[in-house]
Amino acid sequence: MSNTHDVLFKTLADPTRRALFERLCREGEKTVGALTARAGVSQPVVSKHLAVLKRAGMVRDRHEGRQTHYSAQLGALAPLVDWTSQMASFWETRFDHLEDLLKRMDQ
Numbered sequence: 001m002s003n004t005h006d007v008l009f010k011t012l013a014d015p016t017r018r019a020l021f022e023r024l025c026r027e028g029e030k031t032v033g034a035l036t037a038r039a040g041v042s043q044p045v046v047s048k049h050l051a052v053l054k055r056a057g058m059v060r061d062r063h064e065g066r067q068t069h070y071s072a073q074l075g076a077l078a079p080l081v082d083w084t085s086q087m088a089s090f091w092e093t094r095f096d097h098l099e100d101l102l103k104r105m106d107q
Contacts, residue, residue: 004079011056012080016041017049021058024072031067 012018020035032050036043050070053059057076062069 005083007056008058008076008080011052011058014049014052016045017053020046020049021053021072024059024070025074029062029069029071031069033067035070 012021016039020039023035023038024030032043032047035050036046039046050059050061054061054070058073059070060073062071
């Protein structure tokens with residue numbers, strides 16, 4: 001697995017980061033304050049998680065006055081989508097072979 005995959009998996013492994021990313025995907029751009037209001041953790045914790053998401057390329061920030069707005073970068077998930085597709089193909093082939101074997105055994 002490539003380093004990109006490792007970074008993305010590690011980043012998404014944390015439930016708070018995953019929830020923040022999912023919220024940005026669903027609801028669009030949000031300020032740190034808006035994200036903190038429903039995160040169940042403090043603003044410094046939200047900011048730290050957003051920094052990890054930003055380093056992974058999963059969010060982008062935009063400064064407007066004293067506020068920082070964050071938005072999800074869906075393209076960052078492309079390596080995981082590709083990996084998932086490869087794994088699905090792998091397992092589909094394995095199950096097809098197993099099905100063929102079971103049919104032969106029944107004959």
